[in-house]
Amino acid sequence: MGRRAREARLRKDGDPIPRDGRGETRDAAVPAAAMPLLAWFDPSRRPMPWRETRDPYRIWVSEIMLQQTTVAAVIPFYERFIAAFPAVAVLAASPPDAVMKLWEGLGYYSRARNLHEAAKIVIGRHGGELPSTAAELAALPGIGLSTAGAIASLAFGRDEPVLDGNVRRVVARLLGMRRDLARPASLRALWDASRELILPGKGRETALALMDLGNLVCTPRGPRCRECPLESVCRAHRDGMAEEIPLKVRRKPLPHHDIVVAVIEDAKGRILIGRRPDAGLLGGLWAFPGGKREMGETLEAALAREIEGDLGIGIAVGGKIGAVRHAYTHYRVTLHAYRCRPTRAIPRASLDAKWIAPSRLGEYALPRSNRKIADLLA
Numbered sequence: 397m398g399r400r401a402r403e404a405r406l407r408k409d410g411d412p413i414p415r416d417g418r419g420e421t422r423d424a425a426v427p428a429a430a431m432p433l434l435a436w437f438d439p440s441r442r443p444m445p446w447r448e449t450r451d452p453y454r455i456w457v458s459e460i461m462l463q464q465t466t467v468a469a470v471i472p473f474y475e476r477f478i479a480a481f482p483a484v485a486v487l488a489a490s491p492p493d494a495v496m497k498l499w500e501g502l503g504y505y506s507r508a509r510n511l512h513e514a515a516k517i518v519i520g521r522h523g524g525e526l527p528s529t530a531a532e533l534a535a536l537p538g539i540g541l542s543t544a545g546a547i548a549s550l551a552f553g554r555d556e557p558v559l560d561g562n563v564r565r566v567v568a569r570l571l572g573m574r575r576d577l578a579r580p581a582s583l584r585a586l587w588d589a590s591r592e593l594i595l596p597g598k599g600r601e602t603a604l605a606l607m608d609l610g611n612l613v614c615t616p617r618g619p620r621c622r623e624c625p626l627e628s629v630c631r632a633h634r635d636g637m638a639e640e641i642p643l644k645v646r647r648k649p650l651p652h653h654d655i656v657v658a659v660i661e662d663a664k665g666r667i668l669i670g671r672r673p674d675a676g677l678l679g680g681l682w683a684f685p686g687g688k689r690e691m692g693e694t695l696e697a698a699l700a701r702e703i704e705g706d707l708g709i710g711i712a713v714g715g716k717i718g719a720v721r722h723a724y725t726h727y728r729v730t731l732h733a734y735r736c737r738p739t740r741a742i743p744r745a746s747l748d749a750k751w752i753a754p755s756r757l758g759e760y761a762l763p764r765s766n767r768k769i770a771d772l773l774a
């Protein structure tokens with residue numbers, strides 16, 4: 397049976413997992429998988445700096461960095477971050493710019509803001525000790541249910557389930573789940589199964605085993621079922637559906653926006669950067685001023701309008717420095733950067749606006765797209 401035919405059958409059949417009287421998903425594959433999963437787990441298989449410690453703070457930092465980011469990408473950021481902020485008290489007492497600077501390039505900057513905010517709460521309300529239960533952890537900024545489960549199990553040895561992207565895929569395949577995983581009923585069944593996989597006292601090992609299995613064996617494409625400890629109990633493998641689960645839900649293509657950016661130079665050769673408001677996308681980072689081109693506008697007209705509106709100054713738009721592309725979670729942008737000169741009074745420096753020599757751009761935390769423009773300037 398071809399892939400299209402299998403997908404059509406999946407949609408027609410729906411979810412084959414039997415349900416119990418409470419409407420919750422039950423499947424014998426789950427308890428049968430717990431032992432082979434643990435037997436397969438080998439702590440030396442994937443050495444990582446945060447696995448060599450039980451320090452809750454370090455595990456917390458690593459789990460936040462690992463959201464949406466690969467292990468290989470996280471390691472150098474983690475090591476620099478821990479060297480600069482070796483304890484929660486140091487992080488809490490540090491200025492926001494220092495935290496953002498060390499996060500620069502890792503993306504999803506609200507993670508850094510929330511981590512910093514949560515560190516202050518840990519100092520102020522929890523006596524400097526990270527709470528140990530998943531429920532208390534999930535009450536802190538930036539800690540979702542899966543991250544809370546990971547910290548509670550990895551740092552405190554609690555029997556709490558995890559359900560990050562990799563674990564979700566493994567459990568969905570184990571269950572042979574033939575529906576959109578984002579649906580609330582799917583999520584409930586996945587959480588139940590993830591919890592049911594934990595043998596008493598084995599929360600830490602189970603969480604690590606599931607994470608490793610998702611990374612090394614039950615990969616998004618080309619899962620290696622022959623090497624998998626769950627091969628004999630996995631529903632997706634039994635039904636020849638490993639590649640089709642999770643179901644691919646068709647999403648709309650991401651919208652694209654043209655963003656115009658001004659590198660405004662004063663008579664001394666200094667350039668203007670502004671600090672973005674804490675709330676919102678890229679909050680707390682420094683960036684060149686600019687904004688979105690509206691329908692029918694030229695890039696130059698859009699730039700003059702944005703700068704007049706935001707800074708209250710007129711500019712002469714000069715030569716184009718270049719264009720850089722960037723993709724965010726919900727849209728893509730092309731940034732068009734121009735050299736500009738103020739034609740009227742220049743904005744004063746303030747807490748949120750600075751005139752700096754271009755050579756000092758490296759001292760400020762910039763979004764990746766703005767860093768590319770800084771590189772073009774250099």
Ligand code: SF4
Pocket residue numbers: 566569570613614615619620621622624625626627630631632633638
């Ligand atoms: Fe994933 Fe295949 Fe293992 Fe099932 S048998 S959990 S699909 S690798």
